[in-house]
Amino acid sequence: MxxxxxxxxxxxxxxxxxxxxxxxxxxxxxxxxxxxxxxxxxxxxxxxxxxxxxxxxxxxxxxxxxxxxxxxxxxxxxxxxxxxxxxxxxxxxxxxxxxxxxxxxxxxxxxxxxAVTGPIPGAELDGAFTMHGLDSAAAVRAALSEPGDSTVDTSIEYVDTALVEKYADWEPPERVAIVGGGYVGVEMAEAFRAHDVETHLFQRSGHLLPPFGEAVGERVADHLREQGVTLHLNTAVEELVGDEGGRVASVVHGDGNTDVDLALVGIGIxxxxxxxxxxxxxxxxxxxxxxxxxxxxxxxxxxxxxxxxxxxxxxxxxxxxxxxxxxxxxxxxxxxxxxAGDPSPVGDIAGTAVVKAFDLECGRVGLLDHEQASAAGFDPVSKTVTAGSRSGYYPGGDDTDVTLVADRESGRLLGGAIVGADRAAIRIDTLATAIEADMTIDELERLDLAYAPPFSPVWDPVLVAAKVLNGQLD
Amino acid sequence: MxxxxxxxxxxxxxxxxxxxxxxxxxxxxxxxxxxxxxxxxxxxxxxxxxxxxxxxxxxxxxxxxxxxxxxxxxxxxxxxxxxxxxxxxxxxxxxxxxxxxxxxxxxxxxxxxxAVTGPIPGAELDGAFTMHGLDSAAAVRAALSEPGDSTVDTSIEYVDTALVEKYADWEPPERVAIVGGGYVGVEMAEAFRAHDVETHLFQRSGHLLPPFGEAVGERVADHLREQGVTLHLNTAVEELVGDEGGRVASVVHGDGNTDVDLALVGIGIxxxxxxxxxxxxxxxxxxxxxxxxxxxxxxxxxxxxxxxxxxxxxxxxxxxxxxxxxxxxxxxxxxxxxxAGDPSPVGDIAGTAVVKAFDLECGRVGLLDHEQASAAGFDPVSKTVTAGSRSGYYPGGDDTDVTLVADRESGRLLGGAIVGADRAAIRIDTLATAIEADMTIDELERLDLAYAPPFSPVWDPVLVAAKVLNGQLD
The missing domain is CATH 3.50.50.60 (FAD/NAD(P)-binding domain)
Structure with a gap:
């Protein structure tokens, strides 16, 4: 060649x-x-x-x-x-x-x-953003800052400086809309609240973070509300409406209109x-x-x-x-x-993903959705348990919710999700490894996982969940 | 029956x-x-x-x-x-x-x-303890507290109250000796330093936490010194010597004598x-x-x-x-x-263990020691790498040292150890799962592990280590 x-x-x-x-x-x-x-x-x-x-x-x-x-x-x-x-x-x-x-x-x-913005008309308005790329990140941060804020660098190498300068002149928004409750929406809610902006998050379905399953979605929703985010679940956004100057001014949605100064659209890529x-x-x-x-x-x-x-x-x-x-x-x-001449496989994927939602850590892996598992030829059975992240007597732990999905016939682990405030996300790696090794729930239950009071209880939350689900499979 | x-x-x-x-x-x-x-x-x-x-x-x-x-x-x-x-x-x-x-x-x-105390004469002296059992835990805490300290409960149900009362009357020690640098020694060093006691730790070998391997032992040693623990490595304790009242007063060791008010012997069980x-x-x-x-x-x-x-x-x-x-x-x-009539295996062990050493989290699993691996019929090759626990730009991460041991011929993962201050210990579960699944280093390298800036870099430290060791095996 x-x-x-x-x-x-x-x-x-x-x-x-x-x-x-x-x-x-x-x-x-x-x-x-x-x-x-x-x-x-x-x-x-x-x-x-x-x-x-x-x-x-x-x-x-x-x-x-x-x-x-x-x-x-x-x-x-x-x-x-x-x-x-x-x-x-x-x-x-x-x-x-x-x-x-x-x-x-x-x-x-x-x-x-x-990033897709369709079919939401108005996503091209000034003050409406997606978070795909560094230009938009720079622009949103500029828009959130007071005009003249010295921490906003409008002349960053490689960045669309005209765009950043435009938003650097804006007064910080009082109220923002986030359209979409996936990774981007949840992460950006945390970012906006850190700037003390009134934050409205619109999600078409009834759950945040759909790929993480209901247990994670519900807990994250509760947590976001505690953090001052106004959630509009089961609420489809129909349109972003601008003012005379072409700047986003209002969100039209299933429950009416909400006036906003800035909008972030994160409905997928x-x-x-x-x-x-x-x-x-x-x-x-x-x-x-x-x-x-x-x-x-x-x-x-x-x-x-x-x-x-x-x-x-x-x-x-x-x-x-x-x-x-x-x-x-x-x-x-x-x-x-x-x-280069040395054939090397790219490797399977397990669909492992983790996301921070304010103080919560969320993880997911494999097949969680029963319909998806059934379509793949499995007979899914699942269980969600809540267990402590540390020995009960050791301070700083948190309830950790673990969802496991297995195939009823073979007992094979198909998927899992974890949510909690203490070392929850990283525990998904145990499940990712087990899934890539084609482990059964029975094998998962017998894993020799780490135990020390500051880090994990005797039975790690993953083992507790495996024990309970295995009991259902017997 | x-x-x-x-x-x-x-x-x-x-x-x-x-x-x-x-x-x-x-x-x-x-x-x-x-x-x-x-x-x-x-x-x-x-x-x-x-x-x-x-x-x-x-x-x-x-x-x-x-x-x-x-x-x-x-x-x-x-x-x-x-x-x-x-x-x-x-x-x-x-x-x-x-x-x-x-x-x-x-x-x-x-x-x-x-707990074994032999062959150390004097381990039966007043003020010399092992940490096997709740009576001794109660007694040591009483000894560390000011006489009359109301947080010391001398009448705890089930406890040897006479023993606790005796030590509750003692003035807190100014200087303690810990004999043994295993789990108990390292954990008790943290406990003693929390009471602002001058702490001397004696370890017969050159490394702390021998089952965790050299990389962990060396890092823990440096960290203990930073925390004000005086380490006496390669120093065998020959005897504990008492005063006239039968109370421990001095440690006789390879480098001389050290006067102490209290001694904790943790040299094994x-x-x-x-x-x-x-x-x-x-x-x-x-x-x-x-x-x-x-x-x-x-x-x-x-x-x-x-x-x-x-x-x-x-x-x-x-x-x-x-x-x-x-x-x-x-x-x-x-x-x-x-x-009860339903035969159920007790499960294998992987030798998984984690321990907190002040701010460091340590984990180990499988066969780390080359001699032990060779004796089991393997041809061990190992590598220690240092990698960040989070994306470099995200604050709060820490260098994480990962040691992996594999069999040269088969590439099978034999053991591993991890040390670091940020979510290091719990990462050992990934290796424990991989070991119980008989994974090779090549399979480990291709695991789809979690990535999100606050929790893990794109390549988790475990994957970095697998990549480097796999390169040596090729």
């Missing part, structure tokens, strides 16, 4: 692949085309920048363009790939109004995902697949790019990874689309190694 | 067995003989009572005698079993100077362990097996009672569980003696169910 390894997208998956490739095959070329200014930033950290926990936006960079160069990566920012020709094995790249054609030996599509839609590269049922265990698409020499690609789910063995940070990094790394 | 299920010992294993048995076979009799006043107390909590974190000694009771009765358990305290006749299927019980014979249908030996030594019940190589996967000894109808019994190690498949709380509870529970 004389043509270079071409990577489309300079974020987690793309730069992980390029980094691994340059280490494994230092004599070969890799070019990364990134359409924006930013590369490899910690998307998951943006709510904490808005909140103020993270001081500088640049702290969220995990690899600077300079570091990428030092690794031997030919990184081209402000280069947007606008076309892919898998027959000619070239990509068409736009830069500064010009386009050129770049041949590739192997190609990695790591184009990520985008979709994979960026437009580039391959006119190519033979096949999409999966999820709408993301279908790949095999090495991240290879249906077209020879074309790979896909990160938020634009599917993965194989460890429980179902079927493709699934769970766009998260670790799996993007890991898949990129595997593909970099494979393209 | 018309004769009752007889249990010797009313602590974790014994009462777990009796409780499970009464639930499963409510029409049958179970008698628990406990030689002391206390039953089912949280041994692991005693350092925190001495420290003052736990306010009342009675908080450490996990099951009161009254609760045991309510469960239908015939609990006889102050009844010491002094003989076992496995031919006649009877035990001889001493109470108030009388003895009687009690026939049994099945017998569970759950006699626990005792041994299984209480004296009762079965004249019976056909076989002991294992460890000196604890040998059992099969159901906790059954070599004699029909006789079971053993808890600190007096061996278990099967998940990595070696061989018997091992790791006396800890969860496995005692679990084995008791399994035996209760088995004796």
């Amino acid at each position: 004389t043509d270079p390894f071409v990577v489309i997208g300079g974020d987690a998956a793309g730069l992980s692949a390029a980094s691994k490739f340059t280490r494994e095959a230092p004599d070969r070329d890799v070019i990364v085309f990134e359409k924006g200014e930013w590369v490899s930033y910690a998307h998951c950290g943006t709510p904490y920048y808005v909140k103020g926990t993270v001081e500088r936006l640049t702290d969220l960079l995990s690899l600077s363009p300079e570091q990428a160069s030092e690794r031997g990566i030919d990184l081209r920012r402000n280069h947007e790939v606008v076309g892919v020709d898998t027959d000619a094995e070239t990509v068409t790249v736009a830069q500064d109004g010009e386009t050129f054609s770049q041949p590739y030996g192997d190609l990695l599509v790591a184009t990520g995902a985008h 979709k994979p960026n697949t437009a580039l391959v839609e006119d190519t033979p590269v096949e999409l999966g049922a999820s709408g993301a790019i279908a790949v095999d265990e090495y991240g290879a698409t249906s077209v020879d020499g074309v790979y896909a990874a990160g938020d634009c690609a599917e993965d194989t789910h460890a429980v179902t063995g079927e493709p699934d689309w769970v766009p998260l940070g670790l799996t993007a990094n890991r898949a990129g790394r595997g593909i970099g190694q494979t393209v | 018309t004769d009752p299920f007889v249990v010797i010992g009313g602590d974790a294993a014994g009462l777990s067995a009796a409780s499970k048995f009464t639930r499963e076979a409510p029409d049958r009799d179970v008698i628990v003989f406990e030689k002391g006043e206390w039953v089912s107390y949280a041994h692991c909590g005693t350092p925190y009572y001495v420290k003052g974190t736990v306010e009342r000694l009675t908080d450490l009771l996990s099951l009161s005698p009254e609760q045991a009765s309510e469960r239908g358990i015939d609990l006889r305290r102050n009844h010491e079993v002094v003989g076992v006749d496995t031919d006649a299927e009877t035990v001889t019980v001493a109470q108030d100077g009388e003895t009687f014979s009690q026939p049994y249908g099945d017998l569970l030996v759950a006699t626990g362990a005792h 041994k299984p209480n097996t004296a009762l079965v030594e004249d019976t056909p019940v076989e002991l294992g190589a460890s000196g604890a009672i040998a059992v099969d996967e159901y906790g059954a000894t070599s004699v029909d109808g006789v079971y053993a569980a808890g600190d007096c019994a061996e278990d099967t190690h998940a990595v070696t498949g061989e018997p091992d003696w790791v006396p800890l709380g969860l496995t005692a509870n679990r084995a008791g529970r399994g035996i209760g169910q088995t004796v």
